[in-house]
Structures are given as structure tokens and as C-alpha cells.
Amino acid sequence: MEATATPPAEQPRKRGRPKGSTKAKVEKDKEAAAASRARGSSGDKKTAAADESYAHWKMLVPVLYDWLASHNLVWPSLSCRWGPVLDKGTYKNKQRLYLSEQTDHTQPNTLIVANCEVVKPRVATEKHIANFNEDARSPYVKKYKTILHPGEVNRIRELPMNKNIVATHTDCPEVLIWDVEAQPNRHALLGAQDSRPDLVLSGHQDNAEFALAMCPAEPFVLSGGKDKSVVLWSIQDHVSSLAADPTQSVESTGSIVKPADNATVGPRGVFQGHTDTVEDVQFCPSSSQQFCSVGDDSCLILWDARSGNTPSVRVEKAHNADLHCLDWSFHDDNYILTGSADRSVHMFDRRNLLSNGVGLPVHKFEGHNAAVLCVQWSPDKRSVFGSSAEDGLLNIWDYDKIGQQEETGSTTPGAPAGLFFQHAGHRDKVVDFQWNADDPWTLVSVSDDGESYGGGGTLQLWRMTDMLPCSHLPYLNHAIRFKVAETYSKLAMGGTVAKEGSSWVSVPTSKLDAKIIEAVQRRGINGSSMLSMNSIFLKFPRIDESFRKLRTTFQQFDEDGNGSIDLQELKHCFSKLEINFTEGEINELFETCDINADMGMNFNEFIVLLCLVYLLKEDTSFQHVSSPELMNPGSTFETIVDAFVFLDKDNDGHVSKTEMFDAIYENDSGFRSSGKIAMKRFEEMDWDKNGKVNFKEFLFALINWVGIEEDEDE
Numbered sequence: 001m002e003a004t005a006t007p008p009a010e011q012p013r014k015r016g017r018p019k020g021s022t023k024a025k026v027e028k029d030k031e032a033a034a035a036s037r038a039r040g041s042s043g044d045k046k047t048a049a050a051d052e053s054y055a056h057w058k059m060l061v062p063v064l065y066d067w068l069a070s071h072n073l074v075w076p077s078l079s080c081r082w083g084p085v086l087d088k089g090t091y092k093n094k095q096r097l098y099l100s101e102q103t104d105h106t107q108p109n110t111l112i113v114a115n116c117e118v119v120k121p122r123v124a125t126e127k128h129i130a131n132f133n134e135d136a137r138s139p140y141v142k143k144y145k146t147i148l149h150p151g152e153v154n155r156i157r158e159l160p161m162n163k164n165i166v167a168t169h170t171d172c173p174e175v176l177i178w179d180v181e182a183q184p185n186r187h188a189l190l191g192a193q194d195s196r197p198d199l200v201l202s203g204h205q206d207n208a209e210f211a212l213a214m215c216p217a218e219p220f221v222l223s224g225g226k227d228k229s230v231v232l233w234s235i236q237d238h239v240s241s242l243a244a245d246p247t248q249s250v251e252s253t254g255s256i257v258k259p260a261d262n263a264t265v266g267p268r269g270v271f272q273g274h275t276d277t278v279e280d281v282q283f284c285p286s287s288s289q290q291f292c293s294v295g296d297d298s299c300l301i302l303w304d305a306r307s308g309n310t311p312s313v314r315v316e317k318a319h320n321a322d323l324h325c326l327d328w329s330f331h332d333d334n335y336i337l338t339g340s341a342d343r344s345v346h347m348f349d350r351r352n353l354l355s356n357g358v359g360l361p362v363h364k365f366e367g368h369n370a371a372v373l374c375v376q377w378s379p380d381k382r383s384v385f386g387s388s389a390e391d392g393l394l395n396i397w398d399y400d401k402i403g404q405q406e407e408t409g410s411t412t413p414g415a416p417a418g419l420f421f422q423h424a425g426h427r428d429k430v431v432d433f434q435w436n437a438d439d440p441w442t443l444v445s446v447s448d449d450g451e452s453y454g455g456g457g458t459l460q461l462w463r464m465t466d467m468l469p470c471s472h473l474p475y476l477n478h479a480i481r482f483k484v485a486e487t488y489s490k491l492a493m494g495g496t497v498a499k500e501g502s503s504w505v506s507v508p509t510s511k512l513d514a515k516i517i518e519a520v521q522r523r524g525i526n527g528s529s530m531l532s533m534n535s536i537f538l539k540f541p542r543i544d545e546s547f548r549k550l551r552t553t554f555q556q557f558d559e560d561g562n563g564s565i566d567l568q569e570l571k572h573c574f575s576k577l578e579i580n581f582t583e584g585e586i587n588e589l590f591e592t593c594d595i596n597a598d599m600g601m602n603f604n605e606f607i608v609l610l611c612l613v614y615l616l617k618e619d620t621s622f623q624h625v626s627s628p629e630l631m632n633p634g635s636t637f638e639t640i641v642d643a644f645v646f647l648d649k650d651n652d653g654h655v656s657k658t659e660m661f662d663a664i665y666e667n668d669s670g671f672r673s674s675g676k677i678a679m680k681r682f683e684e685m686d687w688d689k690n691g692k693v694n695f696k697e698f699l700f701a702l703i704n705w706v707g708i709e710e711d712e713d714e
Contacts, residue, residue, distance in 0.1 A: 050392075050427060057424040062126040066441075066463045067119045070425065071138035073446075073457040075101040079156040079432045080446040080459060083113070083180075084163040090568070091599050092119045093439065097141065098166055098180070099446065099459060100153035101188070108188050109152050111168060111195075113145040113180050116461060118439050119599060125591055128599075134427075139598035140461060145185045147178065150194040154209045160216040165239065167221055169212045173204035175223050177235060199238055203231040203267030211281045211293065216330070218288040220268075224278025230271040230293045232305060238265065273301050273311040279323060285330035294323035294338055300359060302350060318359035319346060327375050331382035335362075339372030345387045347399065363402065367395050367416035373429065379437045386443065388430035394445050396421035396464070425460050441466070512588045513694070517653030519615045520644060520695050528646035533664050536643045544706040546636035547607055554606050564600030570609075579613055589613070595700065608699045611637045615695070644698050654692040657682050 061068060083096025095118055101110040117140045132138070151170035159165040164181045177199035186195055204225045211224030221233045276296035284290035289305040300318040301311045319340035329335040336348045345368075346361035354360055370390035378384035383400040397418045426447035433445035442463040449457050530536055557573035558565050565573065567590050573579075574586055581589070593609040594601055601609065614637040647655040647663050660682045685693040685701040693701075 053424065054427050058130075061132075061425075062130045064421075064465060065129050066121055066465045067124045068129055068132065068425070068460065068462040069119075069138045069140040070132045070134050071141045071459040071461075072135055073099075073101075073459055075103050076448040076450055076455070076457040077112075077431075077446050077459065078102060078152075078154050078448065080444050081156045081158050081166070081434055082163075082436050082438070082444060083158060085438050086115065090120075091123050091566070092117045094118075095436075095438065096144070096163070096180075097444065098156050098158065100149065100156065102152045107190050108148045108192055108194070109150075109170075110188050111147040111149045111153050111156070111166075111178065111180075112143060113147070114141050115144045116141045117598070118436070118442060118461065121440075121463065121466065123599070127591065128594070131595070134425075134458065138459075138461075141459065145180065145183070146188055147180070147183050148186045148188065148192055148195045150176070150197075155212045157212050157214045159214045159219060159239070161219065162239065167201075167212055167214060169209055169223070171207055171209060173202070173206060173208055173225065173227075175201040175208065175212065175221060175233070177201065177221075177238075198263075199235060200264045201231075201233045201235075201267075202264050203233070203270055204229065211278045213281045213283055213291070215283045215288045216285055217283070220283070220288045222281045222283060222291055224274075224281045224293050224295070226277045228272070228274045228276060228278060228295070230274075230278055230281055230291070230301075230303065231267045232269045232271070232291070233265055234268050235265060269305050269309055271303050271305075271309045271311075273303075273314060274299060276322075280325045282326050282328045282336075284328055284333055286333055292326060292328060292336060294318065294326045296322040298323060298340075300326070300336070300338055300348065300353075302353075313350070313353055315348070315353050315359040318348070318361075319344065324372060325374050327377050327385070329377045329382075330379070331377065335377075337375040337377065337385055337387075339375040339387055339389075341371040343368045343370060343372060343389070345372055345375055345385075345397070363399065363418070365395075365397055365416065365418055367397075367419045367422075368393060370429070374432055376433065376435060378441075379435050380440045386433060386435070388433050388445065390429040392424070392426045392428050392430060392447065394423040394426070394430050394433055394443075395419055396423070421464050423460075423462065423464075425462070426458055428458075439463070512585075512592055515616060516612065516695050520641070520648065520653045521651050523615075523641055524645045524648060524651040528642050530643055530646035536646065539639050539643070540706045543636055543639065543702070547703070547706065550607060550610070551603060554603050562600070564598070564602050565606060566600045570601065581613075592696065604700065604703050607703055608696060611640060611699055612696070614638075615641055640699065640702060643702075644695055647698075654694055655682075655685070655698065656692060657686075660693075 077099040079098075079100060081098040083098055085093055085095045087094040095116055097114040097116045099112045099114065101112060103109050119140070149168065149170065151172060153168050153170060155169040157167050159167075164179060166178050166180060168176045168178065170176065176197040178195075179198045182198065183195060186192065201221060201223070204223065204227050206225055206227035208223050208225030208227075208231075211222075211230075213222040214220070215222070219235045219239045221235060222230065223233075224230045274293065274295045274297055278293050278295040281291060281293045284292075290303065291305075292300065292302045294300050298317055298319055298321060300315040300323065302313040302315075304312045318338055319342050321341040323338055323340050325339040327337045329337075334349050334351055336350060338346045338348065340346070343366065345365040346359070347363045347365070348359065349362050352360060352362075365387070368387065368389040368391050372387055372389045374386075374388045376386055378386065378396075381398070384396065384398050386394055386396050388394040398420050399418055401420055402418045423443075423445065426445065426449075428447050428449040430445055430447045433443055436442040436444065442461070444459070444461050446460075447458045449455065554565070555561075557569055557576070559569050559572070567587065570590055571583070571586055574581060589609055589612060590601070593605045593612070595605055595608075644655070645651075647659055649659045649662060657679075681701075682693070684704070685697050687697050687700070
């Protein structure tokens with residue numbers, strides 16, 4: 001295919017790859033109001049447009065993704081990498097994840113080793129996928145170990161043959177090698193001594209900040225830096241001994257890293273050919289002696305260490321600006337991707353790199369509106385790759401679809417050729433991402449949110465729905481349009497209500513929701529024994545005591561002791577407690593009570609489930625509940641149902657804002673001055689902000705009010 005013509009690009013800014021804001025979210029929040037005023041109307045419009053675009057993406061999440069988890073980072077991270085798989089379960093796998101904390105020096109910079117739970121395909125429900133809070137930490141990501149890093153962590157790369165060994169770049173000439181399992185866990189306290197790397201690789205004459213790669217064929221390391229050189233090391237002789245002596249100290253002079261004798265490894269080769277900073281390097285997947293590099297000189301260079309330290313092939317003007325990133329296909333080692341400040345991704349075939357001395361890409365992919373920061377081929381399909389940029393987008397491309405779209409005329413108007421998925425879940429520059437080689441079509445991505453959204457960063461783990469890799473854009477667009485209409489309707493309804501003329505009518509979103517509403521309404525026919533809100537508040541101590549007694553039951557059925565009850569453990573629990581629901585009913589109860597969508601119920605969610613079981617025990621469509629253990633707190637559950645009935649004045653199965661105010665004022669003039677309290681209590685209950693509180697929302701709010709803490713015993 002002939003290379004496409006590229007329109008003249010705007011003068012790109014000198015890269016100096018984005019270094020992050022080094023400001024925590026808390027600090028940034030204090031500056032938000034002042035920054036908003038400083039932006040003026042044009043800045044406000046730009047932010048409003050970005051927020052609108054993000055809201056539109058979030059609305060489409062259930063149709064676009066098989067699974068998604070969003071994890072708020074207090075400090076920005078410039079890199080994210082998958083580590084080894086630790087455990088394979090029925091519904092999810094446990095896997096290591098590497099990221100960092102780039103601080104403002106009020107606390108140490110850190111290399112973070114996390115454990116993450118990767119939900120398997122077709123396990124997460126639509127409700128679970130849509131139910132995430134971008135400003136909260138994900139239950140799927142847990143910090144496992146902290147390594148105090150000497151300087152900011154600019155880049156992390158793992159050794160493919162042993163993912164417990166990682167290399168890092170910081171603002172110094174050396175490359176640091178870490179055996180993360182052997183490294184001790186440290187507390188990030190100001191003034192604490194840095195952790196000691198297991199190896200230090202020397203050879204650069206100036207800072208090497210970003211260009212870093214680990215060889216998939218042999219334990220070789222490759223780096224590029226401001227000294228315009230590419231440096232190659234072998235750590236073959238050291239890999240086996242890294243874990244054997246984790247306490248070896250390291251010292252040196254003229255560097256922020258201080259290695260001891262024999263801990264520093266010199267280069268196997270230093271390669272000269274660039275005329276400006278080297279920004280990225282990559283090994284040929286099938287060889288430790290062949291590699292390539294790109295830099296701020298707009299050049300792509302191929303090297304062969306067997307032929308000397310000069311370029312094998314030098315591609316001038318591979319782009320019209322600085323080159324930031326590249327990747328070499330491991331499906332077909334003829335193909336190389338490059339990303340640039342000119343906002344494009346180029347695909348090169350090394351069998352035909354040049355035309356009249358200038359780079360001749362096989363194709364130019366143009367779907368970003370800011371500098372491209374990262375590119376990577378998919379491990380799952382030969383023709384698929386991803387690209388991320390400063391525009392906050394992570395695009396997924398399929399080179400094979402270009403020809404298909406041209407032949408069938410199926411290219412969506414305005415859509416770049418080859419683009420078939422766009423991850424828009426980040427609201428600022430996406431500085432790094434990686435496909436998961438152990439979980440098909442699953443990615444991790446990280447953004448630095450320092451400039452636009454209050455500091456820190458956002459880490460996301462996600463998998464696109466499996467209809468996308470095998471479908472054409474027209475079908476996808478049809479699905480999106482359908483989902484937009486459906487979701488917009490739900491948004492207009494507040495998620496649980498439908499509009500009939502000018503009145504609002506409650507609409508249950510599932511069969512279980514309908515049964516809960518019917519059970520509450522059936523119970524409401526006899527009215528409530530509560531006389532006022534004060535009489536409900538007076539019940540809190542007894543409710544609290546009863547809930548605490550249930551913790552023993554919870555711990556009994558948390559068979560693996562991980563602080564949550566999964567679906568299999570819940571089935572054992574129901575069998576033991578003689579709760580004779582069908583498997584389908586148990587599944588539905590589990591789904592509706594797993595409010596944080598982590599495939600496990602914490603203690604609060606378990607209480608809610610038991611209360612729903614109590615409420616539904618008289619529903620003829622459910623089988624009988626004869627458990628004496630469940631009936632012990634039955635009077636407490638009856639008190640809770642009675643309290644909800646008191647608030648639900650019109651017995652429609654929901655509590656409205658008006659009903660909440662009426663309940664506050666009813667039979668107790670002392671509460672007339674507490675309108676603000678009524679509003680606050682209602683907002684605490686109304687999670688989906690639709691102006692109506694259902695019984696499940698009421699239960700979760702009540703648990704918080706009485707003071708039960710999920711992790712009080714941890």
C-alpha cells in the first residue's frame with residue numbers, strides 16, 4: 001500500500017516527554033478554583049467540552065467493555081506494567097502490577113508493586129461494568145509492596161523471562177535493576193533512606209530518562225539517553241544471583257545511586273548515530289543483537305550489534321517532528337511502529353524503509369490530536385496495535401481493516417482508516433499502557449491528571465467487549481447508537497424511573513428489584529409502628545449491636561479469609577443457613593448486593609443481602625427460609641423494614657425527597673429546624689441521584705448511619 005499524504009503539521013513543541021505535575025490531588029484541589037478563574041471563559045469552555053465528552057464515553061461503557069476498573073492515584077505515575085500471574089481462579093486471576101508515585105519531594109518517590117484482580121471474560125455484568133467512581137480507589141487494585149526509588153520513576157520495564165525482575169529509568173545516567181520479590185517493603189516517610197537496587201547499569205554519559213527495553217530472547221537490557229547514544233547490557237551472569245543476595249549494598253560516586261563493589265555492570269556495547277536525545281528503544285523480538293531506536297532528531301535507526309556500533313539503517317524524517325515511541329511486532333518482525341509529536345503513528349516495513357533517502361511508511365495512522373506517547377502491538381492479533389497520546393485517548397487500530405473498509409466502503413464518516421476502538425476513559429494525557437499477554441484483549445493504562453483534573457493520576461484496567469475485534473465499524477456504530485438512545489433514556493429517567501407525560505412512574509430494573517418493591521409494598525399495607533424520625537434514630541444502638549453479632553457469621557463463611565464472600569462461598573453459606581433459594585436467585589442476589597462490583601461481598605454488603613433475604617422470605621416465588629441463625633436478627637431486620645415503610649408514605653416502594661421532609665417534620669416539631677439534615681440524609685441515601693431512594697439504597701445508608709465499619713477487625 002502506498003503511503004498516504006500527510007498535511008503540513010503545526011510546529012510541534014519540543015518534547016521533553018511529559019514529566020508529570022508532581023502534585024497530589026489534595027494539593028491540586030486547593031488550587032482548582034484559582035486555576036478555573038485564571039483559565040477564563042475559553043478555558044472553561046474547553047474543560048466543559050472535555051467533561052461532556054467524558055460523560056458521553058461513560059454512558060457507553062456497558063456496551064463497549066467486557067470489564068473495566070478505574071483506580072484513582074494520589075500521585076501521578078509515568079509508567080504501568082503487568083507482572084507475573086500469581087493465581088488463576090474461577091472468576092478472576094490474581095496478577096502483579098508495577099507502577100510508581102512521582103511526588104513533589106514532600107515524601108519519597110516510589111516504585112509500587114501491586115496485586116490486582118483481573119476479572120475473566122463474560123463474568124462482569126453490565127451493572128458492574130458501569131458502576132465505577134473515577135475519584136475512588138478500585139477494589140481490584142491493592143498495594144503489595146513499596147520500594148523507595150532514588151529519584152522519579154520515568155519508565156518501568158520487566159524482564160519477559162522473569163517478570164519479578166524490572167528495570168527503571170530515573171533522572172540519571174544509570175539504569176536500575178530490581179528483584180522486586182527480594183526487595184523489602186518500605187514505608188514512604190520523608191527522610192527515609194532510598195531502597196538499594198540489586199544492579200546498576202552504567203554506560204551513559206548524560207541522563208537516560210525514558211528509552212528502555214528488556215529483551216524477550218535473552219536477559220539483555222537496552223537504553224537511550226540525552227547523550228544521543230544507545231547502550232546495550234547483558235545481565236545474564238547476574239539474573240540467577242539477584243534473589244540469592246537481596247541485601248547487597250550498592251555505592252558509587254558521581255551519581256544519585258551508590259552501588260558497592262561488583263554491583264555495577266558495564267555496557268556490552270555503546271552505539272552512536274543519533275544527533276539528539278534518544279526517546280525510545282526496542283529489541284527485535286527474535287534477536288538480542290538486533291534493535292531499533294527513535295529520537296528527537298526525527299530519525300528511526302536499526303542496529304545490528306554483530307556488525308559494529310554504527311547504524312545498519314538510518315531513516316531520516318521518519319516523521320515531521322520528534323519521535324517519542326516505537327514497537328517491534330513479535331508476530332512479524334518486519335513491521336515496526338513509531339509515534340511522534342506530529343500526532344501520527346507510522347507503520348514501517350524494514351524490507352522497504354526508504355524512498356529517496358526519506359522514510360517510507362507502509363501506512364500513516366492519524367487519529368490523535370496531540371503528541372503520541374506510546375505504541376504497542378497486540379499479543380492477540382497480528383494486525384492490531386494500540387497508541388496513546390497527550391489528548392487523553394488510547395486508540396486501538398487494526399491494519400487489516402484498512403483494506404476491508406476501502407473495498408466495502410464501510411469506513412465511518414470522519415473516522416480514521418484502521419481505527420476500530422477508542423478508549424476515552426482518561427481525562428488527561430495517557431502516558432503509558434500495556435496489553436496483558438496472559439489475558440486476551442485486556443490492557444492497563446495510566447494517565448497523568450496533573451494539568452486538568454486536580455493532580456495525581458488515573459490507572460485503568462480494561463477489556464473491550466469481544467464483539468469488537470471480529471466486527472466491522474458499521475455494526476459497532478449501530479450498537480453504539482442503540483446504546484446511546486437506551487442509556488440516554490435511562491439517564492433522563494434517573495436510572496430507575498420512566499417518564500409518562502408529566503408524571504414520574506417507578507420502573508424496576510430487574511426481576512429482583514420488582515420483587516423487592518412488591519415485598520415492601522405488601523409490608524406497607526399494615527403501616528408502620530414508627531412515630532417519627534427520632535424513634536428510628538433511637539433504634540440505632542440495638543441495630544448496631546445486632547449487626548456486630550453477624551460478623552461471626554460473616555467470618556465463618558469467608559472461607560479463604562480474604563475479607564469478602566464470593567459467589568461460591570455464598571452458596572455454601574445459604575446451604576448451611578438453610579436458605580433454600582434457587583441457584584438463579586442466589587446469583588441475582590449476589591449481583592445486586594455486590595455494590596462495588598469486585599465479585600465479592602464485604603461485611604456491609606453481606607448484611608444487606610441477609611436483610612433482603614428476610615424481606616423476601618414470604619414471597620411465594622422464593623422457596624422457604626427456615627434458618628434459625630438468620631431469624632435471630634429477624635427483629636432487627638423487621639425494624640429496618642418498618643423504618644422504610646414509615647418513610648415511604650405513598651407505599652410505592654421508594655422514598656422521595658418530599659417524603660423525607662414530611663417524615664422529618666411529622667409529629668415532632670423539634671425537627672423543623674433540621675431541614676438541612678433532612679436534605680443531607682436524603683442525599684446520602686440517593687446514590688444514583690434520581691430523586692428516589694429504593695430499599696437497597698436505604699439499607700446501605702442505614703448501615704453507615706449506625707456506625708458499622710467493614711474493616712474494623714483488620
